[in-house]
Amino acid sequence: MQKTPQHEPEFIRKVPDGDSMERDVCATCGFVDYKNPKIVVGSVVTWGEKILLCKRAIEPRIGYWTLPAGYLELHETAEDGAAREAREEACADIEIERLLAVYSIPRISQVQLMFRAKLKHPDIATGPESEAVGLYDWADIPWADLAFPSVGWALRHYFETKDRSDFAPFSNPVDGL
């Protein structure tokens, strides 16, 4: 992995050797300032019929409800990252079952890997990024107060397939709802 230059970079736009697209390349040291999409890992976590939701204590969308999810870290598998996010945001100890969906959000250059998971035990608590956590029946999900569209997508895709294991993961819903 390239190191960020330790000097004042002088970026020019050029196609690096062996590349096919223009990038910001430092005219002094050749550093290529690649910008890459980011990976978000998260999960729909259940305890029996109830679903774990977290009320965001941080921006963006503070005060709105979300699933435990966040950026994958270096040297982490997608599954380990999703389990870490559940631990950090809801003090939840989860077991990943399978991949539920892969959503691409090209506007913000994100790919979200959403897993289906179970709580190993029902003890949950707020982490630093959550002002509340709760286990919700399907009928009580606060649809109008979800933080992001993909939270609703994942919940609906979970519900549609909750009694099945043999399905292809979803991608973005065509209707965007």
Place this chain on the structure above:
Amino acid sequence: MQKTPQHEPEFIRKVPDGDSMERDVCATCGFVDYKNPKIVVGSVVTWGEKILLCKRAIEPRIGYWTLPAGYLELHETAEDGAAREAREEACADIEIERLLAVYSIPRISQVQLMFRAKLKHPDIATGPESEAVGLYDWADIPWADLAFPSVGWALRHYFETKDRSDFAPFSNPVDGL
């Protein structure tokens, strides 16, 4: 998205506000030098029973066989990225069918999204990153000359499920073969 600092950064290790891990943070401007895992998108592409392979014209693993795959670009969906890579590396016009596998390669901080796809027509040709491209029968796949372990994983996972559409995507094989 943050801009790379236009001055000489003075990085110190600290936990940024609202974060939980130490990062390189510029003491002058507060720029956080996040390092993120990268997303590789690719596909097992077929024409009838034959599978598209590309012989690498570039390092790493020049001269070895691979599937069309590469880094996802900004503002691109995973599916569009996989189709672009097939176009760039094999001049192949493909239709994505479904997600075959998600491999995490934590050693090199990669997550690979591998799709199952079909050629729309059998015209293929070498792109700049390929010294040869070919459509291979299963029996003729050059197993000893594959570029990366995950190429073999994707081929085997494809073959195991080629007549099915209703399966969960694979993750890394437990035996790593």
